[in-house]
Amino acid sequence: MLSCPFCAFENTDSQRFCEQCGQPLQRWRVIDIAGSGVEPPPLAPAANGDRLSYLDADQRYRLIHSSSSIASIEPAATLVLDCQPDAGSPLQPLQQAWLDTPALDPASEPLAAAVPAAAHPYLALQADYFPAIPELHNAWSTSDRTLLLIEDRSHWLSLGVGWSAIDDPFQHIQWLFETTLLWQALAPWQGQATLLTPQRLTLNENSLICLTQIDQGANPSPLPISALGKMWQTLVSNSTASLPPAVQALVDAVANGTLLQINHLQNTLAELAQAYQAPEPDPPAVPWSPPVDNTAESNLEDLRDLAFSDLEAEAGFDAQEIVEDEGSGGIEAPTMVLPMKLAHLDDAGQSHVGQQRHHNEDWFFTQAQLHKVSGPQGTVLRSKGLYILCDGMGGHASGEVASQLAVRTLRDYLTHHWGDQLPDQSVLTEAVVTANQTIYSINQSNATSGVGRMGTTLVMVLVHNLEIAVVHVGDSRLYSYSKRLGLRQLTLDHAVGQREINRGVEPALAYARPDAYQLTQALGPRSKEDLFPSIAFHEITEDTLLLLCSDGLSDNNLLERHVDSHVAGLLSSKANLESGVAQLTDLANEKNGHDNITTILIRIKLQPDMASLTN
Structure with a gap:
């Protein structure tokens, strides 16, 4: 007791x-x-x-x-x-x-004077190697x-047990890759011996290798990489799961000292991982249509799309009267950007548990207010819309608790801090910090750590007339679609692969890493000092469809591969967004299905501001 x-x-x-x-x-x-x-x-x-x-x-x-x-x-x-x-x-x-x-020298840091040297590697490696450390x-x-x-991890699943229980070559290669990363990280702290002790290696709920503690050796020189290879051999020999011949040959080469460069080893593991990863489905064939020789009609249609999108047939005005120029001998593209105003805003959202999950950890919220303001200079439609999507994590019911808490906290905060103009970056940052603290405090009060800590991703859009603010934490995404620019991803995932790209690594190599999709940011697991939300502001200048989604929809470049069949048509006011979001959910279940699926669609339609033109 x-x-x-x-x-x-x-x-x-x-x-x-x-x-x-x-x-x-x-x-x-x-x-x-x-x-x-x-x-x-x-x-x-x-x-x-x-x-x-x-x-x-x-x-x-x-x-x-x-x-x-x-x-x-x-x-x-x-x-x-x-x-x-x-x-x-x-x-x-x-x-x-x-x-x-991160390059802090404990010998010259006053705060470190009374802290034993054995504590230094735990503190130094937290930023880049949490939750492994x-x-x-x-x-x-x-x-x-x-x-x-x-943190007590003595009850976590050991790597040895997990290796035998999960007979998957791709997973085994990923674990080998993760140990090479830890091997490099621990070298400056004389901690590589940790990886040679099997009971120090454990797995969290996402099957990532984590350490129960760090063992520091007396020898300041790094250990030979062959020592890591011999640990791999022991791990494999003690397991009922065998490695593919190519992977086993690599393990033996490392153990025998014939492969000495760790960068070469990591590149080889990345190539092997690609070979054993489940292949993505082929994109559907797009039927080819021959061009129609109707130059005059085509030019006019292109001009309408550029200046007013497809609103001339839907918003009750005649674009022909605006774009024709008497005496010019023809129709030419405008030499300035026409002032636009909001014609309509509508939205739809849906969440689905997916094909392989037992419960839904996603949560979303949509709220829009539209007001007509009329005066001598015409009628203007004012809009204010809040759209929040969260993908929870933490096991059992924790993920859905975290996502609901985040949505509720953000909604309540912005209700009191969003006035007559779009909140600025400081207000949005404080909103995210408040949501993070709500989840973090529960984690702390429940004395959870590591595998037990709940958290959530976040993608949030605030629409204020023709301006939007985008707030983003994790790997839930925001896309935009317009006729002129097509489909664009407006957020960059807070994940290891994207982090490496930001550091200058080639995308193909960055996403060849087995840990490329591991999150580097989330709401709840850590305090506000470790939280760095991405915040951006955009102006809507043409008809635009915004799409917020969890990774159950965005994985495997699903939207990019089906933009023509499932996204492009939703820009039209004649398209039903409720049906559109349901079709996207069906597509995700058919092609992905491994995770919860949540989508929010926001369609923003514009029309020329005639009052501004005449004034």
Whole structure:
């Protein structure tokens, strides 16, 4: 039983917050590193249940009993219960300094002076290698030992068990690739030996390799890559799943020392991963139509599309009267951009669980207000629309909780902070931070970590007359479609592949990485200091269809491959958006179907502002 430090109620060992008072029961795993000289006594709770044992003199960290997981080969971990969880991590200022300056030198950083060197790699690698690196909560040294308090992953599934359970060559290659990334990351911290200890390697809910702790060696020189290859051989030999011959040959080459360059190794793994990844379906054949020799009609139609899109047949005005120029001898393209005004705005949204998921973790919200304003200079249609789409994650019901919380928080915040003009970047940033904090606080109060932390992506569009603001976190996307520009992706995924492209890596190589689609940003898992939402502003100058979607629709370039059959026609006012979004959902279920599918369509139709022209 676990006694609550606030009300002394006896909770079961599995409880993450007290059943009586609701306070968090935050546990941390203790890494006990013996100093030089005499071996210190082992850490253990008091044998007498009536007496409490504490790790520190301030009695913040109470030693508790723990058990080992069946799926893990780690020995039973030493755990403490945080009796002051609201106090936060004493290392937060130093962690923030490291996040702000990844090349920080602990020897010259005053905040690092009192922090043991064994804690440095946890802090240094958090920014680029979370969640592979466990969270470090506190660290200090005594006369005979160094103590680190880290996230407890002793109950996570071990890599060895996962390797045998998932007999998939592509997944195995991805895991090999991930270990090479960690091998490089740990080298400057003398931590490569961590990867040579099987019980240090575990899997999170997304099947990504994570470490239970970091072991630092005494030798400052990097280990030979052959040591990693030998670990791979042991991993494969202890498993019931065999590797394809080409992959096994690569593992043996690394172990035997015949392949020494890690960059060459990573490129080879990336090529093998492409070979064993499930092929994307071929795009449908587009029937070819011969051109029609009707030059005059074609030129006029092109001009109408450019200046007014297809609104002349739908909004009740005659484009011919505007574009003809007496005495010119013909019709020419306008030499200026005509002022436009809003003619109509409509929308539709739909969410579907998909073909392989048991519950839907997506959530969306749409709200639009249209007002006609009439005066001596004519009638103007004013619009104000809020569109939010979130794709939750976290396992069980956590994902859908996170996505609903994000939508509700953003909706409520903008209700009070969106006046007569589009909110600026600072207001939108604060809205996202507020939504993140709502989810993050629940994660903290529930004492969840790593695999248990819920989160969500976000793509949000605010429409204010002919201006839009786009807010984006994660890999849910916003597309736009117009006759002039076609289909365009307006957001860039917050994922490893896109991050590498931003750093100058060729797209083909960046997305050949097995971890290319791993998220680098999400709402909820981490505090606001680690959140960097993308915010952009656009002006609508022509008829435009906006499409917000979760990755259940956007995966495998589905929209790009079916733009003519499923997107282009929806720009017309005659097209029913409800039917259009249903057809997109059916398409995603047919071609993808592996994930939840959520789509929001926004159609913005314009017409020339005749009052502005005459004035």
